[in-house]
Amino acid sequence: MRKAKTTTSSSRFAYDGLNRVIHERARLSLLTSLLTHPKGLWFGELKDLCALTDGNLNRHLLVLEEAKLISVTKALEGSRTQTRCRITALGRRRYLEYLSVLEQVIVDGAGALNRGSDADEGSPANA
Protein backbone atom coordinates (compact mmCIF):
# COMPACT_ATOMS: atom_id res chain seq x y z
CA MET A 1 0.00 0.00 0.00
CA ARG A 2 2.83 2.44 0.64
CA LYS A 3 4.91 1.65 -2.42
CA ALA A 4 2.86 3.44 -5.06
CA LYS A 5 3.78 7.07 -5.71
CA THR A 6 0.21 7.89 -6.70
CA THR A 7 -2.37 8.96 -4.14
CA THR A 8 -2.97 6.20 -1.61
CA SER A 9 -3.86 6.40 2.03
CA SER A 10 -0.21 7.41 2.61
CA SER A 11 -0.47 10.52 0.43
CA ARG A 12 -3.39 11.78 2.45
CA PHE A 13 -2.77 15.46 1.73
CA ALA A 14 -1.75 15.31 -1.94
CA TYR A 15 -5.12 16.70 -3.13
CA ASP A 16 -4.64 15.29 -6.62
CA GLY A 17 -8.12 16.50 -7.55
CA LEU A 18 -6.98 20.13 -7.41
CA ASN A 19 -6.98 20.35 -11.23
CA ARG A 20 -4.13 22.71 -12.12
CA VAL A 21 -6.05 24.32 -14.96
CA ILE A 22 -8.74 25.43 -12.51
CA HIS A 23 -6.64 25.96 -9.37
CA GLU A 24 -4.53 28.83 -10.72
CA ARG A 25 -5.91 31.93 -9.02
CA ALA A 26 -6.85 33.99 -12.08
CA ARG A 27 -8.54 31.03 -13.74
CA LEU A 28 -10.38 30.10 -10.54
CA SER A 29 -11.55 33.68 -10.45
CA LEU A 30 -12.67 33.56 -14.12
CA LEU A 31 -14.47 30.24 -13.80
CA THR A 32 -16.29 31.30 -10.66
CA SER A 33 -17.40 34.50 -12.39
CA LEU A 34 -18.65 32.54 -15.39
CA LEU A 35 -20.33 29.93 -13.22
CA THR A 36 -22.32 32.64 -11.48
CA HIS A 37 -23.25 34.14 -14.86
CA PRO A 38 -24.24 31.09 -16.92
CA LYS A 39 -25.44 33.18 -19.86
CA GLY A 40 -21.94 34.50 -20.26
CA LEU A 41 -19.93 37.66 -19.69
CA TRP A 42 -18.23 40.16 -21.98
CA PHE A 43 -14.45 40.50 -21.96
CA GLY A 44 -14.68 43.87 -20.22
CA GLU A 45 -16.98 42.52 -17.52
CA LEU A 46 -14.62 39.64 -16.78
CA LYS A 47 -11.70 42.03 -16.69
CA ASP A 48 -13.45 44.11 -14.02
CA LEU A 49 -14.83 41.20 -11.99
CA CYS A 50 -11.44 39.43 -11.84
CA ALA A 51 -9.18 42.53 -11.76
CA LEU A 52 -7.05 41.27 -14.68
CA THR A 53 -5.15 43.11 -17.38
CA ASP A 54 -6.08 42.54 -21.04
CA GLY A 55 -2.97 40.43 -21.57
CA ASN A 56 -3.49 38.21 -18.54
CA LEU A 57 -7.18 37.82 -19.28
CA ASN A 58 -6.46 36.74 -22.87
CA ARG A 59 -3.80 34.29 -21.75
CA HIS A 60 -5.98 32.62 -19.14
CA LEU A 61 -9.08 32.53 -21.37
CA LEU A 62 -7.00 30.66 -23.95
CA VAL A 63 -5.96 28.04 -21.39
CA LEU A 64 -9.58 27.57 -20.26
CA GLU A 65 -10.83 27.41 -23.85
CA GLU A 66 -8.20 24.83 -24.84
CA ALA A 67 -9.29 22.70 -21.89
CA LYS A 68 -12.88 23.08 -23.19
CA LEU A 69 -13.98 24.53 -19.85
CA ILE A 70 -15.27 27.71 -21.48
CA SER A 71 -16.43 28.78 -24.92
CA VAL A 72 -15.32 32.08 -26.42
CA THR A 73 -17.28 33.75 -29.22
CA LYS A 74 -16.46 36.96 -31.07
CA ALA A 75 -19.03 39.30 -32.54
CA LEU A 76 -18.54 42.46 -34.54
CA GLU A 77 -20.36 45.41 -32.95
CA GLY A 78 -19.93 48.35 -35.31
CA SER A 79 -16.20 48.56 -35.85
CA ARG A 80 -15.25 46.74 -32.64
CA THR A 81 -14.91 43.03 -31.98
CA GLN A 82 -16.69 41.99 -28.79
CA THR A 83 -15.66 38.82 -26.99
CA ARG A 84 -18.21 36.83 -25.01
CA CYS A 85 -17.27 33.94 -22.71
CA ARG A 86 -19.39 31.18 -21.24
CA ILE A 87 -18.70 28.22 -19.04
CA THR A 88 -19.34 24.89 -20.80
CA ALA A 89 -21.15 21.84 -19.39
CA LEU A 90 -17.73 20.20 -19.04
CA GLY A 91 -16.48 23.30 -17.25
CA ARG A 92 -19.32 23.03 -14.73
CA ARG A 93 -18.59 19.34 -14.12
CA ARG A 94 -14.85 19.92 -13.67
CA TYR A 95 -15.50 22.88 -11.40
CA LEU A 96 -17.83 20.76 -9.27
CA GLU A 97 -15.16 18.04 -8.95
CA TYR A 98 -12.58 20.67 -8.07
CA LEU A 99 -14.87 22.19 -5.47
CA SER A 100 -15.31 18.88 -3.67
CA VAL A 101 -11.52 18.65 -3.20
CA LEU A 102 -11.37 22.26 -2.09
CA GLU A 103 -13.99 21.46 0.52
CA GLN A 104 -11.76 18.64 1.79
CA VAL A 105 -8.85 21.11 2.15
CA ILE A 106 -11.09 23.34 4.24
CA VAL A 107 -12.30 20.42 6.37
CA ASP A 108 -8.67 19.38 6.97
CA GLY A 109 -7.36 22.90 7.55
CA ALA A 110 -10.21 24.25 9.63
CA GLY A 111 -10.31 21.01 11.64
CA ALA A 112 -6.66 21.39 12.58
CA LEU A 113 -7.03 25.09 13.37
CA ASN A 114 -10.00 24.37 15.60
CA ARG A 115 -8.14 21.65 17.47
CA GLY A 116 -5.45 24.15 18.47
CA SER A 117 -1.73 23.45 18.59
CA ASP A 118 -1.54 20.91 21.41
CA ALA A 119 -2.32 17.82 19.34
CA ASP A 120 0.17 15.85 17.29
CA GLU A 121 -1.32 12.49 16.47
CA GLY A 122 0.02 10.56 13.51
CA SER A 123 -3.38 10.47 11.88
CA PRO A 124 -4.69 13.51 10.04
CA ALA A 125 -7.29 16.01 11.24
CA ASN A 126 -10.84 15.00 12.02
CA ALA A 127 -9.80 11.60 13.31
Place this chain on the structure above:
Amino acid sequence: MRKAKTTTSSSRFAYDGLNRVIHERARLSLLTSLLTHPKGLWFGELKDLCALTDGNLNRHLLVLEEAKLISVTKALEGSRTQTRCRITALGRRRYLEYLSVLEQVIVDGAGALNRGSDADEGSPANA
Protein backbone atom coordinates in the same frame (compact mmCIF):
# COMPACT_ATOMS: atom_id res chain seq x y z
CA MET B 1 -15.59 53.49 -7.33
CA ARG B 2 -15.02 51.63 -10.63
CA LYS B 3 -11.83 53.39 -11.68
CA ALA B 4 -9.36 51.66 -9.36
CA LYS B 5 -7.70 48.50 -10.70
CA THR B 6 -7.34 47.05 -7.22
CA THR B 7 -10.06 44.99 -5.59
CA THR B 8 -13.21 47.03 -5.24
CA SER B 9 -16.82 46.02 -5.42
CA SER B 10 -16.32 45.76 -9.19
CA SER B 11 -13.63 43.09 -8.90
CA ARG B 12 -15.95 40.86 -6.94
CA PHE B 13 -14.26 37.61 -7.97
CA ALA B 14 -10.59 38.63 -7.87
CA TYR B 15 -9.95 36.74 -4.58
CA ASP B 16 -6.89 38.82 -3.82
CA GLY B 17 -6.54 37.03 -0.48
CA LEU B 18 -5.57 33.78 -2.22
CA ASN B 19 -1.92 34.25 -1.19
CA ARG B 20 0.15 32.80 -4.05
CA VAL B 21 2.74 31.31 -1.72
CA ILE B 22 0.04 29.20 -0.07
CA HIS B 23 -2.30 28.63 -3.02
CA GLU B 24 0.14 26.60 -5.14
CA ARG B 25 -1.09 23.01 -4.85
CA ALA B 26 2.05 21.35 -3.48
CA ARG B 27 2.53 24.10 -0.89
CA LEU B 28 -1.14 24.00 0.12
CA SER B 29 -0.68 20.28 0.58
CA LEU B 30 2.48 20.78 2.67
CA LEU B 31 1.00 23.49 4.86
CA THR B 32 -2.17 21.50 5.52
CA SER B 33 -0.07 18.49 6.49
CA LEU B 34 2.01 20.60 8.86
CA LEU B 35 -1.04 22.33 10.29
CA THR B 36 -2.53 18.96 11.21
CA HIS B 37 0.79 17.91 12.78
CA PRO B 38 1.80 20.97 14.82
CA LYS B 39 4.78 19.22 16.41
CA GLY B 40 6.30 18.82 12.99
CA LEU B 41 6.95 16.17 10.37
CA TRP B 42 10.09 14.56 8.96
CA PHE B 43 11.05 15.11 5.34
CA GLY B 44 10.14 11.51 4.47
CA GLU B 45 6.72 11.80 6.12
CA LEU B 46 5.94 14.98 4.19
CA LYS B 47 7.08 13.34 0.98
CA ASP B 48 4.63 10.48 1.51
CA LEU B 49 1.71 12.58 2.76
CA CYS B 50 1.98 15.03 -0.15
CA ALA B 51 3.15 12.59 -2.86
CA LEU B 52 6.11 14.80 -3.81
CA THR B 53 9.56 13.95 -5.17
CA ASP B 54 12.66 14.92 -3.18
CA GLY B 55 13.40 17.76 -5.59
CA ASN B 56 9.92 19.23 -5.55
CA LEU B 57 9.64 18.89 -1.80
CA ASN B 58 12.95 20.70 -1.27
CA ARG B 59 11.97 23.46 -3.66
CA HIS B 60 8.59 24.11 -2.05
CA LEU B 61 9.94 23.88 1.51
CA LEU B 62 12.43 26.59 0.61
CA VAL B 63 9.66 28.90 -0.64
CA LEU B 64 7.64 28.32 2.54
CA GLU B 65 10.69 28.81 4.76
CA GLU B 66 11.66 32.06 3.02
CA ALA B 67 8.11 33.32 3.57
CA LYS B 68 8.57 32.37 7.27
CA LEU B 69 5.49 30.14 7.12
CA ILE B 70 7.46 27.08 8.24
CA SER B 71 10.68 26.40 10.11
CA VAL B 72 13.12 23.76 8.91
CA THR B 73 15.68 22.19 11.25
CA LYS B 74 18.34 19.64 10.42
CA ALA B 75 19.67 17.05 12.85
CA LEU B 76 22.40 14.48 12.38
CA GLU B 77 21.16 10.96 13.12
CA GLY B 78 24.16 8.63 12.82
CA SER B 79 25.62 9.43 9.42
CA ARG B 80 22.37 10.83 7.98
CA THR B 81 20.98 14.34 8.15
CA GLN B 82 17.32 14.36 9.11
CA THR B 83 15.13 17.31 8.19
CA ARG B 84 12.19 18.28 10.37
CA CYS B 85 9.58 20.87 9.37
CA ARG B 86 7.06 22.76 11.43
CA ILE B 87 4.45 25.36 10.69
CA THR B 88 5.21 28.72 12.38
CA ALA B 89 2.74 30.97 14.23
CA LEU B 90 2.84 33.26 11.19
CA GLY B 91 2.15 30.27 8.96
CA ARG B 92 -0.95 29.43 10.97
CA ARG B 93 -2.19 33.02 10.75
CA ARG B 94 -1.59 33.25 7.00
CA TYR B 95 -3.21 29.87 6.44
CA LEU B 96 -6.26 31.00 8.42
CA GLU B 97 -6.55 34.15 6.29
CA TYR B 98 -6.16 32.09 3.14
CA LEU B 99 -8.81 29.63 4.31
CA SER B 100 -11.37 32.38 4.79
CA VAL B 101 -10.97 33.42 1.12
CA LEU B 102 -11.14 29.79 0.02
CA GLU B 103 -14.43 29.50 1.90
CA GLN B 104 -15.74 32.49 -0.05
CA VAL B 105 -14.82 30.74 -3.33
CA ILE B 106 -16.81 27.71 -2.20
CA VAL B 107 -19.78 29.84 -1.15
CA ASP B 108 -19.71 31.58 -4.56
CA GLY B 109 -19.14 28.42 -6.58
CA ALA B 110 -21.47 26.09 -4.72
CA GLY B 111 -24.12 28.80 -4.62
CA ALA B 112 -24.04 29.13 -8.39
CA LEU B 113 -24.03 25.37 -8.93
CA ASN B 114 -27.02 24.98 -6.63
CA ARG B 115 -28.95 27.68 -8.44
CA GLY B 116 -28.64 25.78 -11.71
CA SER B 117 -28.04 27.31 -15.11
CA ASP B 118 -31.23 29.29 -15.64
CA ALA B 119 -30.19 32.43 -13.79
CA ASP B 120 -28.16 35.27 -15.23
CA GLU B 121 -28.48 38.26 -13.00
CA GLY B 122 -25.83 40.92 -13.10
CA SER B 123 -25.09 40.50 -9.43
CA PRO B 124 -23.02 37.55 -8.19
CA ALA B 125 -24.24 34.36 -6.53
CA ASN B 126 -26.04 34.37 -3.20
CA ALA B 127 -27.68 37.70 -3.94
